[in-house]
Amino acid sequence: MTNFAINVQNISFSWHENAPVLKSCSLAVPEGEFWMLLGTNGSGKSTLLRLLTNLLIPQSGTIAMTPPVGFVFQNPDRQLVMPTVGADIAFGLVSENLPPLEVRxxxxxxxxxxxxxxxxxxxxxxxxxGQKQRIAIAGAIARHCSVLLLDEPTALLDPDTQGELVIQVQNLVKSRGITALWVTHRLEELNYCDGAFLLEGGQVVAQGDPQQLKARLLAKTSP
Structure with missing residues (x-):
């Protein structure tokens, strides 16, 4: 029996009554796996991630995740708040009231x-x-997060650094048993994940093998 660290069932969300963003959307990520969520602008990716992080509340449906959950923003400057690297990671541990040696x-x-x-x-x-994004990820690791959510973390990075970051997360998932959901629109990043979801019009319309999904999307865009 598969255990899911992220389990979203039939969630719906709309900003206005006649403008649904997510419509009975469901997805599930198995424990210890690295999955990606793809979709064009306006497909509902960012809204779904905000629902997963409790920044928004769905109008219907359920969300279950294995705590604690870490979140990495597209722009790391939005979440790195302390003056130095070590201080920033330690700041994320304040609520745990750990002894200084354990924090260190x-x-x-x-x-x-x-x-x-x-x-x-x-x-x-x-x-x-790229270093800032890795520090944001380190903050989640320090908190011993079971689930890591990443909102297009390579969007502001150069091509070489993009590749380094996705490989780093892939390695962390495999070596530490973390479950990761990575939002992206870059098809080349599908080469590093265990599975992928395609979001269109507020619903998951395809899921599973990342290479099959990649081929399907490439076929759509080819002349």
Missing amino acids: YRVREALSAVNLLELERRPIYALSG
């Missing part, structure tokens, strides 16, 4: 997981875009 251990463990331990004392402003 978790910060260093998380930075090691994203291969940035040497940047612990680096000012946030001195980081590249």
Whole structure:
């Protein structure tokens, strides 16, 4: 029997009565797997992610996820709030009331997981875009998050850094048993995930093997 770390069943959401954004939308991500969510602008991807993070409440349907849940914004400057790398990751642990030694251990463990331990004392402003995204991911690892949600995390990165980040998340999923849902519109990123969902018109219209989904979308766009 498959256990799902993310389980969304028949959720609906609309900003206005006659303008539904999501219509009986369902998806489920198995524990310890890396799945991607694709869709064009206006398909409902960002709204769905906001529902998953409790920034919005669905009008109907259910959402179940294995806590704790970490969220990585498209623009990491929206979530890195402290002056240095180590301080920012430690700040995310404040609510857990951990002893100082445990905080220190978790910060260093998380930075090691994203291969940035040497940047612990680096000012946030001195980081590249790719490094900032990896620090945001490290914050979720420090909190021992079971589920990681990523909202187009490569959108603001150069092509080389895009590839590095998606491989890093793939490795983290496999090595740490994290479950990840990565929102994207880049078909090349499908090469790194276990499965994918295609969102159109507020509903999942296709799901499963990422290469089959990629071929379907490429066929749509070819002349």
